[in-house]
Amino acid sequence: MARVLVMIPSGEVYDHDCVRWYNYKDVQRSIDHYHNIGDAFVFDSSLKLLNFDKLGVLPIADPKMEDIDRLRGEFDYVFLRGSNYVHNSMKWQKTIEVLKRLKLPVIAFGIGAQAPVKGKIELSEETITVLRMMAESSASIGVRGAYSAQVLWDIGIKNVRIVGCPTAFRKNDPNLAITLPPLEEIKQVGITCRREVSPAYAQDIKRYLTFHRDLVKECARRFDVVLMAQGEVEEKKIVFGTPEQGEEAIKALRANKWVGDWFMDDEIEKLYRERLFYSDVVADYEALVQQKDMVLGYRLHGNLMALANGTPSIYFTYDSRTVEFAETYQIPSYDVFSKKEFKLEDYYDQSLFDKFNRAWHMTYREMKTFLDENGIDNKMADVRHVPAKPKQAAAQPAEPARKVA
Numbered sequence: 001m002a003r004v005l006v007m008i009p010s011g012e013v014y015d016h017d018c019v020r021w022y023n024y025k026d027v028q029r030s031i032d033h034y035h036n037i038g039d040a041f042v043f044d045s046s047l048k049l050l051n052f053d054k055l056g057v058l059p060i061a062d063p064k065m066e067d068i069d070r071l072r073g074e075f076d077y078v079f080l081r082g083s084n085y086v087h088n089s090m091k092w093q094k095t096i097e098v099l100k101r102l103k104l105p106v107i108a109f110g111i112g113a114q115a116p117v118k119g120k121i122e123l124s125e126e127t128i129t130v131l132r133m134m135a136e137s138s139a140s141i142g143v144r145g146a147y148s149a150q151v152l153w154d155i156g157i158k159n160v161r162i163v164g165c166p167t168a169f170r171k172n173d174p175n176l177a178i179t180l181p182p183l184e185e186i187k188q189v190g191i192t193c194r195r196e197v198s199p200a201y202a203q204d205i206k207r208y209l210t211f212h213r214d215l216v217k218e219c220a221r222r223f224d225v226v227l228m229a230q231g232e233v234e235e236k237k238i239v240f241g242t243p244e245q246g247e248e249a250i251k252a253l254r255a256n257k258w259v260g261d262w263f264m265d266d267e268i269e270k271l272y273r274e275r276l277f278y279s280d281v282v283a284d285y286e287a288l289v290q291q292k293d294m295v296l297g298y299r300l301h302g303n304l305m306a307l308a309n310g311t312p313s314i315y316f317t318y319d320s321r322t323v324e325f326a327e328t329y330q331i332p333s334y335d336v337f338s339k340k341e342f343k344l345e346d347y348y349d350q351s352l353f354d355k356f357n358r359a360w361h362m363t364y365r366e367m368k369t370f371l372d373e374n375g376i377d378n379k380m381a382d383v384r385h386v387p388a389k390p391k392q393a394a395a396q397p398a399e400p401a402r403k404v405a
Helices: 035-049 065-076 097-101 125-136 148-154 205-222 233-240 241-255 259-260 266-275 282-290 300-308 320-329 352-371
Strands: 002-007 012-014 018-020 053-058 078-082 106-111 141-143 160-162 186-194 224-228 295-298 312-317 334-335
Touching: 018 035, 018 282, 035 282, 035 300, 053 065, 065 097, 078 186, 097 125, 106 125, 125 141, 141 148, 148 160, 148 320, 160 241, 160 352, 186 205, 205 224, 205 259, 205 266, 205 295, 205 312, 224 282, 233 241, 233 266, 233 295, 241 259, 241 266, 266 320, 282 300, 295 300, 300 312, 300 320, 312 320, 320 334, 320 352
Parallel strands: 002 053, 002 078, 078 106, 106 141, 141 160, 186 224, 186 295, 295 312, 312 334
Antiparallel strands: 012 018
């Protein structure tokens, strides 16, 4: 069994390989701070693929070099939790200094590049140096898709393998496949919401938010829906805050120019008050998607969590990250900025999900190969020898979150 360091974790670990946000029981401590629980999905899923008996955190902010020397003797390798690290403004703190001192293999576990809306991606010398150090220390770097692979290739890093994201494979089932029931049987639907948006990545904020609003309302009229938030401050206050904080959050959303003008109307407000879900515990999201007939929306990892559990999901793409995920796994997806009208029936199509099933199987094999070639002890089954597993009963949420009617 391995002794593993994680660089840039996202949450606290419990029960060996489960993740929840820091101090999750003390809601008020973090209620005014944004954190994307989707990052914790990736951390949790990464741990579920690995065999290890010791887990530690590699400090890169204010490290003491004598501690780095100690860690070198106590651990076997480092993994960098998959995320959107390869972009114009990434700050690595003292990573270069730490890795030079540590001298352990560094495994990039499904990292990705973020393209700007306009122009070519420009990486700092610091980012290029960190990426090259990781590539030189390992057999291969795992990236989420073809765009990220090309960005690394362009800076001379060629030992790249496209592995997608650990969240897709968290169940360690090489035979997972999505089989669609008739659309008329779909009743319970999760909508992964992301109303916070940056003009650096989304080319048309008004279109992004108005389409999002109309999608939520259309689904709510057609299905029994739950709105799945992932860490925005106002959404947390509505779910977990005091009644006063909840009202304050609604007022703040109404007062925000973009959100108030293009997203939060009376119908959305009612849904926010009655149908919003948020939790600081990854297991709660997994239990939720297991209970749904379908999940769709804007959130990368919320949608991927659903697919990993055999629940059909449709992506709505709006930047290079979302497009890259959809392309890697061939997930049925709709471009939010296209001129084409969205009709659910066009995407709820078994032939489209058959493409996903094939791509998922191939990417599973690539992830398994990536871990094996880097000498990482892992739980991923050999795709050639494992029989299909019967579908398991859905788990119940492990921690309290807003109950929906």
